[in-house]
Amino acid sequence: MSDQYPDYRLYGRQQDKPLKPRQQGLMERLLPQVAISPGDVAGGLEAVQGTRRESWLEIGFGGGEHLAWQAEHNPDVQMIGAEPFVNGVAKLLTLIEEQALDNIRILHGDVRPLLEAMPDGCLSRLFVLHPDPWPKKRHHKRRIVSPLLLGHAARLLKPGSQMRIASDIPDYIRWALMQVQMHNRAAGHEDFRWTAETKADWTERPGDWPQTRYEAKALREGREATYLTFVRR
DSSP, X not given: OOTTOTTOXXXXXXXXXXXXXXXXXXXXXXXXXXXXXXXXXXXXXXHHHTTSSEEEEEEXXXXXXXXXXXXXHOTTEEEEEEOOOHHHHHHHHHHHHHHTOOSEEEEOSOSHHHHHHSOTTOEEXXXXXXXXXXXXXXXXXXXXXXXXXXXXXXXXXXXXXEEEEEESOHXXXXXXXXXXXXXXXXXXXXXXXXXXXXXXXXXXXOTTSOOOHHHHHHHHTTOOOEEEEEEEO
């Protein structure tokens, strides 16, 4: 947890079971090669993005399945992922090595310093997929979809770009829609427009939105996922 945010921890445990030898080796060998820090982006994303056409950010990538899929299917996009969970980072590193992906950078830790350091209009897509729901009311301030995140998203996303949010917790979906509505009202204009026109638009996962292990677990346990897509006006 960053010392800058002692009262607003956005995540719970940082490690589950011990890493396997191969995973530990990747943490020591590969992570330093693909790691990204706030200092790397403070002057712009050119040093990270290079000649790739744009950059996308996933906050809390879990096991990395979605991020790796997007990197494989969009080789001309620089993928950036933030995740504090050690086991999740190790799993993504495994996918990077196995699939020889060269367009992923990882922030292992709290995403907020990175959001603050990024320059205006530098992102073309933002993903927040199945975040920790923090169900207890006293913990709602820890939910990643918040005025703080939406303020950064409005600044960082280019006009016409997308913010995608998914959850299998109905209360979290209501929360996310309410937070976006409150943000738009506070801004005095519609920064984010929900694109849904029919029920299928939020109940059926688009073809370019691969399933995560958290979604698969939710489906096995009888919970349905909801998919929200917002366009930055």
